[in-house]
Amino acid sequence: MTNYCIETEGLTKRFGKKSALKDLTLEIPYGGIHAIVGSNGAGKSTLFRTLLGVETPSAGRSTLLGESSLSLSPEVRGRVGYVNEEHTLPLWMRAKSVIAMQKSLYPEWNEEIFNQVISYFDVDPSQKVSGLSRGERAGLNLSMALAQRPEVLILDEPTLGLDVVARQSFLEAVMFTETHDKTTIIYCSHQMEEIERLAEQLIILEKGELKNNSSPDAFVERVQYWVFNHIDVTNQIKTLPGYLSHKAIDGQLHVMTADQGDEFGQILSELGAADVSRMPINLERAVNAFLTANHNKPDSAL
Numbered sequence: 001m002t003n004y005c006i007e008t009e010g011l012t013k014r015f016g017k018k019s020a021l022k023d024l025t026l027e028i029p030y031g032g033i034h035a036i037v038g039s040n041g042a043g044k045s046t047l048f049r050t051l052l053g054v055e056t057p058s059a060g061r062s063t064l065l066g067e068s069s070l071s072l073s074p075e076v077r078g079r080v081g082y083v084n085e086e087h088t089l090p091l092w093m094r095a096k097s098v099i100a101m102q103k104s105l106y107p108e109w110n111e112e113i114f115n116q117v118i119s120y121f122d123v124d125p126s127q128k129v130s131g132l133s134r135g136e137r138a139g140l141n142l143s144m145a146l147a148q149r150p151e152v153l154i155l156d157e158p159t160l161g162l163d164v165v166a167r168q169s170f171l172e173a174v175m176f177t178e179t180h181d182k183t184t185i186i187y188c189s190h191q192m193e194e195i196e197r198l199a200e201q202l203i204i205l206e207k208g209e210l211k212n213n214s215s216p217d218a219f220v221e222r223v224q225y226w227v228f229n230h231i232d233v234t235n236q237i238k239t240l241p242g243y244l245s246h247k248a249i250d251g252q253l254h255v256m257t258a259d260q261g262d263e264f265g266q267i268l269s270e271l272g273a274a275d276v277s278r279m280p281i282n283l284e285r286a287v288n289a290f291l292t293a294n295h296n297k298p299d300s301a302l
């Protein structure tokens with residue numbers, strides 16, 4: 001199990017009756033930015049905690065940088081960076097003291113990378129952490145995580161709550177690192193425009209199961225958007241193969257499906273649909289259609 005920086009096999013994590021991860025088999029190769037996407041409760045954080053050895057799986061196994069998550073050595077732990085949305089830092093310290101502390105802890109610390117990444121943000125080192133804005137704290141956190149030169153960097157919703165300017169800086173800093181330092185970045189986000197800009201691979205988790213692991217473009221190909229003149233086939237539509245959602249708009253029915261080819265259009269025509277056409281969609285719409293399909297709600301929405 002050494003060709004992948006992250007590998008899981010049949011990974012299962014149950015909390016009582018609830019399964020946060022279900023028989024998850026996943027391989028993430030070294031290098032690149034891999035986005036992990038899923039609805040709330042899909043199991044993303046449980047996956048990270050299990051990979052890092054914080055949670056013990058109910059079944060299956062996982063490795064991180066070739067070592068079992070159950071017995072990660074301090075050496076391997078030191079090669080993994082983790083940044084989440086909370087950007088937890090000692091609030092009472094000045095930024096420069098936090099930086100000095102981190103520097104002393106990490107022998108691989110790279111000052112040039114730190115300076116490059118922090119330059120995307122307006123952080124005054126003499127300022128107390130408690131006085132930094134959320135975006136500045138995120139920047140400081142990211143700069144320190146990257147200066148440690150991790151081989152794997154897990155970013156768990158790092159831009160949550162950041163304004164558009166801070167988010168832009170954050171994304172640019174991440175892209176700079178990926179091209180200059182060959183870090184494998186695992187990027188967990190609900191922001192599709194971020195995923196579209198950054199990710200080479202799109203991993204989709206749904207209720208603890210792996211639903212996709214491909215390039216974002218290949219995923220968009222998996223979702224089809226059909227429009228046709230309205231016919232009263234609502235109940236039949238829901239039973240068709242690959243059905244995700246439907247909506248009636250201005251006398252036309254708009255239907256989303258997964259993994260269907262032209263024959264689906266033919267099925268619609270046979271049901272009586274007129275002027276069936278297939279429309280292009282973007283990543284955000286494709287992911288939303290996919291993720292909302294299994295949500296409990298009165299009626300589907302596109």
Ligand SMILES: Nc1ncnc2c1ncn2[C@@H]1O[C@H](COP(=O)(O)OP(=O)(O)OP(=O)(O)O)[C@@H](O)[C@H]1O
Pocket residue numbers: 015018019020038039040041042043044045046047
């Ligand atoms: N310690 C725990 N005890 C009980 N249930 C838990 C625990 N941790 C997670 N779960 C459950 O496991 C499921 C997956 O949770 P997890 O936090 O991994 O999801 P997530 O994809 O990270 O969600 P979000 O996007 O909301 O952060 C949820 O249904 C959650 O309630």
